[in-house]
């Protein structure tokens with residue numbers, strides 16, 4: 745079996761090749777290594793190989809493994825990429841450096857409250873449900889720009905990016921194009937899009953970060 749460290753270097757090389765192919769600047773795309781379901785012993789070798797940015801989709805699972813890893817490696821940057829319940833906003837603000845899944849008024853209000861209370865400000869992205877899938881988190885595309893504006897003006901949140909997860913059974917290109925267009929309209933710098941199966945496509949459509957789990961750590 746290929747080790748996570750070998751697969752990490754393969755993914756890094758493929759990201760670099762996709763940047764070149766798309767005429768993007770070298771290093772324009774940030775790798776977020778998605779470590780959900782894997783434990784500290786699986787993650788540590790990838791950190792030691794040089795990766796510092798990781799994604800987790802559950803607050804509680806992340807609380808179990810990341811505080812110790814962050815203490816050992818203080819320059820770790822942890823992204824929350826899964827749905828955030830408002831009763832977990834406190835824990836999320838305390839642990840995460842980027843929350844990619846702001847998607848409704850109540851979460852925006854809770855995050856603003858916790859940021860003020862804790863004096864700790866994770867960077868924030870708004871998740872857009874580009875496929876309007878009923879079971880999926882994210883704000884509807886037609887509401888996304890107004891929601892970003894409300895986050896800024898009503899809640900005082902500095903939204904710096906958009907994030908999407910295209911429907912599993914569709915060509916992802918149009919979804920990435922939609923997110924890019926909404927990003928321009930909402931005046932955000934960052935686009936978090938692309939996973940193990942489609943990150944090279946996402947890079948061609950302007951992704952500034954890709955969230956890659958199974959291509960590095962193996963199947964879950």
Ligand SMILES: *Cc1c(COP(=O)(O)O)cnc(C)c1O
Pocket residue numbers: 778780801825826909939940941955956957958959
């Ligand atoms: C699990 C997950 C990923 C990584 O998926 P892979 O297909 O394993 O690369 C990316 N984004 C989100 C939101 C996830 O939950």
